[in-house]
Amino acid sequence: MLSPRTSPTRDIVSLDGLWRFALDTHAGATPWASRLASTLEAPVPASYNDLFVDTEIRDHVGIAWYQREVRVPRGWAGERVVLRFGSVTHAAQVYVDDRLVAEHTGGYTPFEADLTGIVRPGTEFRLTVGVDNRLTNVTIPPGTVTTGSDGRDRQSYLHDFYNYAGIARPVRLCSTPPTFVADVTVVTGRDGAAGTVDYRVETAGEAADATTVRVRAVDETGRTVAEAHGSEGAFRIENVILWQPGAGHLYDLVVELTADGGTVDSYTQSFGVRTVEVRGTEFLINGEPFYFTGFGKHEDTPVRGKGHDDAYLVHDFELLRWTGANSFRTSHYPYAEEVLDFADRHGIVVIDETAAVGLNLGVMGGLTGAAPTPTFAPENFGGPTRDVHARHLRRLIERDKNHPSVVMWCLANEPASNEEGAREYFEPLARLARELDPTRPLTYAAVMFATPDNDLIGDLFDVLSINRYYGWYVFTGDLRAAEQYLEQDLRGWARRFGKPVMMSEYGADTQPGLHSVWDTPWSEEYQSDYLAMYHRVFDRVPEFIGEHVWNFADFQTSAGIHRVDGNKKGVFTRDRKPKAAAFALRRRWRGLDGRRPGPAANG
Structure with missing residues (x-):
């Protein structure tokens, strides 16, 4: 699907701005049939959860309605008229006046409705969009909706970021020739x-x-x-x-x-003219070895949630440049097209990821102590989920195939790659990705439960991306033991598969302003020492090709005893103030310039 562009034959009208807004519980049976009877207004693009002070809206599970009037330009007579959404989280129903013109599932990819013959140039129509935030075992990402004894629906999910909902990316009315x-x-x-x-x-x-x-x-x-x-x-x-x-x-x-x-x-x-390949244990861009430095990020900002914001886009890339980062991963979903366009123009390397996060029921067992349920059982994430995953993968590659900044496809984050059924699940997906784009390497981000000894899918991929938290979730506060186990782990992956290895996540929650002379978790000193320990290990592993810190900035998560106002592993706060670790990374990365570091680089 082509991104909207103006040209000598094409025009665009932005539909961003304030739209009328109502939850389905207050919108009536057919909210598209007339003007929404609501005094609430919501900005587009933005998530709606943090805009209002009403907990009913923030905790809503189900459909919310957006509505506005749209005037078709007079000069579009004889033209094709297309309505395009950058994304709607997670499913959408789109009505023009009383007519359903589009339905779409998938909260991070664009979709269109051809309105030619439905609307007339020079006239106005009522545009109504139903936004459904529910996640199930056949959505990507997955989740579960349950109904409590009070009759309210509750959403649970397996990913560690807040389930923001809304029209999160730009909406445009476009013209093309017939x-x-x-x-x-x-x-x-x-x-x-x-x-x-x-x-x-x-x-x-x-x-x-x-x-x-x-x-x-x-x-x-x-x-x-x-x-x-x-x-x-x-x-x-x-x-x-x-x-x-x-x-x-x-x-x-x-x-x-x-x-x-x-x-x-x-x-x-x-x-952009460039080549990408994996040769032996090296990752090459334009035939030269490339070493990834950067972050896993999130589309997450105060108030706007996952809503795209050009000001944050520019500032975040400035902070990437300031730290010396050369890359990031679109954890854990495809980012807005505007982000990749910016990366193209500014030479930032991107690992582009599907929204397949949470395909691991063992994680919940590890957090709660409950016996794990087989992840890839038919009643959980079996065949139907894989089919949905394949559609998401196809949409991702079709959308982003022309971006030179995108050098690798990441098919999933922390799947249960050590469980029975993992190979049957992922082998067709890896094959599909190579059919759609034989030019880019493939990876997935391996969870801590997956080890060099029990992982079942590593040979299907070109680069081994490893998520590890030795010193945080394991050996908490004991960096000496963490260093020993981390090196043993990474060398095991390299020895078994003989492929490039990179760290796709490593980090420690940090409360800004907390200081200690000891190895005290949550302190700024501990975060810096933790990262320095990882860097010592990276520099000793010859097959190692990159480091992506988790996370660029603090971000919001669901409420729970494991999180206090979100995930605090950012080296920047949620409002982009640097912690001590940001300065430590800057000292390391600005001297690397995309080259493989040696032991002296750690400083």
Whole structure:
């Protein structure tokens, strides 16, 4: 699905702003049939949970309704009219006046509704969106809804971040010609000093068969550097400027659909020329070994929840640059397209992850002491869940395939890869990912219960991403023992699989302002010493290719005795103030510059 772009043939109207808002318990049986009888207004994009002071809204389980009026521009006569949502968490019903025009499940990927013939240019229509936040065993991520003795529904889930809901990303009304460019795929390579570009253009509409395709590659000065004709083809860019970590050089692929000598449609797809591969135990970008430094992040900010915010986008990337980070993982779901566009332009490397977090019933058993339930049993996360997971994976790759910043697909976070049924679950997914995109390596983030001895799926993937918390959840406060077990663990993964190993999560909850001269968990000194211990181990493992601290910033979680106002493992507070660990990371990472560190790098 193409991201919305203005062009000589396309226009966009933003529908962001304040919408009328009501819970389903107050909206009546058919809230789309008339104006919502509510005085509440909610901003789009934003999650709704933290906006109001009413706990009924914050704790609501079920559908909430958004509504506004939309005027179609007068100049769109004869054009195709498309309504596009960046995301709705987790399922959506979309009505134009009294008509259902779209349904979508999946809270982190875009969807569209073709309104051509339903709405008329120069007129107004009522747009109503039902937002369903419920998670079940056949959603990604999964969850469980139960009804209490008081008749209220309650949502439980297995992931450690708050289940924010709402219209979290931009909403746009778009125009295209009746015959239009439907999709563009760009795959790049290198041939000496030249860049090679394979492209594929899909067209659709009433007269698509009567059109021809021509493409032009344009550099950042506006100069055409290559041209080609046909819906599929290839061309070379001589003396190419590569997209590289820290230097996000981009070209534009201008796609023009023509008929009878005139332009029918025009769409511009940016791209960067770069290569990615795993060779032995090295991760290579443009043929050079690359060492990941950075974070697992979250789309999480005060008040807006998971709502996209350009101000936080810019500030977060500035903080990444300040620390010396060169990369991040989109834990634990696909981020807004605007985030990846920004990473493309600024040379930040991205590991792009599906929303498959929580596929591990053993974690809950470990927290509660209850006997674990088999994760991949049919009544839990068996075949139907895998089918949903496959749809999410397909949507992720289709959306993000052209981003040069994306160098690896992460299929899941902390699945029960040590349990019976894991291989049957993941082998078809890994095969699907390689069919959809044979150019990028695959990974998954392994939970602590999965060890080099019992993991069942590591050989299906190209890079071993390991989540470990020795010194926090295990050997709490004992960094000497934690160091011994961490090194033994990492060397075991490298020895068994012979593949690159990186740390996709390591961290310790830290209360800003708490200080101690001892190894006291929750203190700022302990967080810094904890990270330094991990870095010593990383520098001793030859197969090691990167470190992603958990987490970039503190974030909100569900209430419970394991969390006090959220997860505090951030090296920045939730409002982006640095803890002592942020300065320690800056000292380490700014000297690495994407290179493999040696023992002296730890300082």
